Amino acid sequence: MSQWNNFSKGFFKENAVFTLLLGMCPTLGVTSSAIDGLGMGLATTFVLVMSNLVVALIKDFIPDKVRIPSFIVVIATFVTIVEMTMQAYVPALFDSLGLFIPLIVVNCLVLGRAEAFASKNNLGSSIVDGLGMGLGFSMALTMLGSIRELLGSGKLFGAIIYPEDYGMLVFVLAPGAFIALGYLIAFINQVKKEA
Amino acid sequence: MEYVLIVISAIFVNNIVLSQFLGICPFLGVSKKISTGIGMTGAVTFVMVIATIVTFFLQKAVLDPFGVGYLQTISFILVIASLVQLVEIILKKVSPPLYQALGVFLPLITTNCAILGVAIMTIQKDFNIVESVVFAIANAIGFGLALITFAGIREQLDLMDIPKGMKGTPIALVVAGLLALAFMGFAGIV
Numbered sequence: 001m002s003q004w005n006n007f008s009k010g011f012f013k014e015n016a017v018f019t020l021l022l023g024m025c026p027t028l029g030v031t032s033s034a035i036d037g038l039g040m041g042l043a044t045t046f047v048l049v050m051s052n053l054v055v056a057l058i059k060d061f062i063p064d065k066v067r068i069p070s071f072i073v074v075i076a077t078f079v080t081i082v083e084m085t086m087q088a089y090v091p092a093l094f095d096s097l098g099l100f101i102p103l104i105v106v107n108c109l110v111l112g113r114a115e116a117f118a119s120k121n122n123l124g125s126s127i128v129d130g131l132g133m134g135l136g137f138s139m140a141l142t143m144l145g146s147i148r149e150l151l152g153s154g155k156l157f158g159a160i161i162y163p164e165d166y167g168m169l170v171f172v173l174a175p176g177a178f179i180a181l182g183y184l185i186a187f188i189n190q191v192k193k194e195a
Numbered sequence: 196m197e198y199v200l201i202v203i204s205a206i207f208v209n210n211i212v213l214s215q216f217l218g219i220c221p222f223l224g225v226s227k228k229i230s231t232g233i234g235m236t237g238a239v240t241f242v243m244v245i246a247t248i249v250t251f252f253l254q255k256a257v258l259d260p261f262g263v264g265y266l267q268t269i270s271f272i273l274v275i276a277s278l279v280q281l282v283e284i285i286l287k288k289v290s291p292p293l294y295q296a297l298g299v300f301l302p303l304i305t306t307n308c309a310i311l312g313v314a315i316m317t318i319q320k321d322f323n324i325v326e327s328v329v330f331a332i333a334n335a336i337g338f339g340l341a342l343i344t345f346a347g348i349r350e351q352l353d354l355m356d357i358p359k360g361m362k363g364t365p366i367a368l369v370v371a372g373l374l375a376l377a378f379m380g381f382a383g384i385v
Contacts, residue, residue, distance in 0.1 A: 021364060024223060025308045029216035068305075069276055076269035084265060102268040102315055106308040108220055174214045175375035182368030186360045 006128045010136030016109045017140035017181075018188045023109035026100050027141060028177040034157045037145025039093045040100065041138025043082050045131065048110050050078045052130035055118040071114045072105070079104045109137060147180050148172060198329050200385055205333035207381035211309055212341040213374060218309030222342055223367060225300070232346035236339030238300040240332070242282060243310050246275050247331035250314040251324055271314050276305045309338055345374060 016022045026044070031037040054074045062070050083101050086094040094101065104110065113133055118126040149155050152171035154162040170176045209215060212222050218239070225235045250271050258264055283301045286294040304310060313334050317327040348370055357366050 021223065022220075024219040025216050028219060069273070072272055072276055072305075073269065076272050080265060080268050083268065099312060099315060099319075103217075103308045103312060105268055105272050106306045106311050108306050111306060170376070173379065174216070175372040175379065177216070178368045178372030178375055182361075182365040182372065185368065186365035189365070190360050 003125065003128050006125055007132035010129070010132030010134070011139060012136075012192070014133075014136075015140060015188075016133055016137045017144075018185055020109075020112075022112055023107045023137060025103065026107060027144065028174075028181060030097050030100050031141055031145040031148055031177060032152070032172050033096075033149045033155070034142055034145040036093070036096055037141035037143075038138060039090070040097055041134070041141040043086065043097075043101065044104055044107060044110065044137055045134025046082055047075060047078045047104050048113060048134040048137075049127060049130035051075045051110055051114055052118040052126040053123065055114045056121065056123045056126035059119045067119065068111075068115070071111060071119075075110050075114065076105050109133065144177075144181055144184060147184065148176055151180070152176060198326070201326060201329050202333040202336075204385045205330060206337040206340060207378065208383075208385050210337045210341055210378050211313070211334045212338055213371070213378045215312070217312040218307050218338055221300075221303060221307055221309075222338075222345065222371070223364070225303075226342055226346040226349055226367075229343060229346045229350060232343045233339075234296055235300045235303075236335070236342055238297040238304055239307065239309065239338055240335035241297070242275075242279060242301070242304050243313055243335045243338075244328060244331045245282065246278055246310050247314055247317055247327050248324070249274055249278060251317060251327050254318050267315070267318070271311060275310055275314070279305045309334070341374070341378075345371060348374070 010016070014020060017024070017027050023044070026040050030040045051071070051074050055071055058070075058074075059067075079102060082104070083094075086097075086101065113130060117129045121129070146156055148171045149157075150161060152167050152169060152173075154160060154164045154167045168176070171180060205211070211217050212219065221235055221239070225231045253270060253274060254267070258267060258270065279301055283294075286297065286301075313331055317330055320330075322330055349367060352366065352370065361369070
């Protein structure tokens, strides 16, 4: 039961985007379409799970003073793996995510979980925590991406819902990201209060 | 002329925070007061310029000649992390007043994606060293402009009567959106 709580807290109670406000740069930067948001979310999930796994394994061998740089090296290694894999197998997604793939390194969510959770808990819980947090993050990004894509260009995951001419272009552009996320967080807060 | 274009495009047209979405964490986190906003801007400017110079030479002198470009991410972030530590130590020794002003912000900067973002962008855009420095300074100014403007608005916002559900983060994000909308007016200048 406690593992289930570990897993599910990432979706709602401690959702990275809606509650903890971590990882805001990719949240706003790559969510102009649902598919980009999902891709970014899954890439981050992979890095999060793997770095949590390694950190949980090596936590007893790292002196306390150099733990942050060590965590960063672990994270950067997995980010490089993701970067090269995506470049090879999904070049289109790689191009549209662009700069934000190497920037997963400085996503506060990944380092935050390594520091706050994986360095204090055992292997199993750390993996479950990484998976839950990562999928919660993916969910948030996909939601925001879907809203922006639907309002901005009349599509959902690339499928046309209504003609693009009726879309509000601003939602695809930068200002729409901030505004859509603002209202989404207000909405989630309201739902949480009633629940 | 070329440099003017780089500066204007980095500050206004492609503002690092409001149109490139880099450095959002400090933008939302330390923008409650103008004074902290100014401190953060100073620290970011300082580290961004030094980091860009160091990573530039790292790329040209080590990564390119040895053909290990795939180590870019990992080496850049290590350089930035150690640089921030170094700057902190030197500043503490050399200029205590400056350390007093910037000190609390320095550790936060390691995970500021604007620094790593600008370092990578200079390499991607294939700038020479002078252009890189100009680009880094302009981006730091752009960051400061957005952060301090936003902090000014948020100070006023505290006095406003905001609907209960929108208080805090939601209204801050909507304000940031309007600010970004205003900055879109600069599109087309360059």
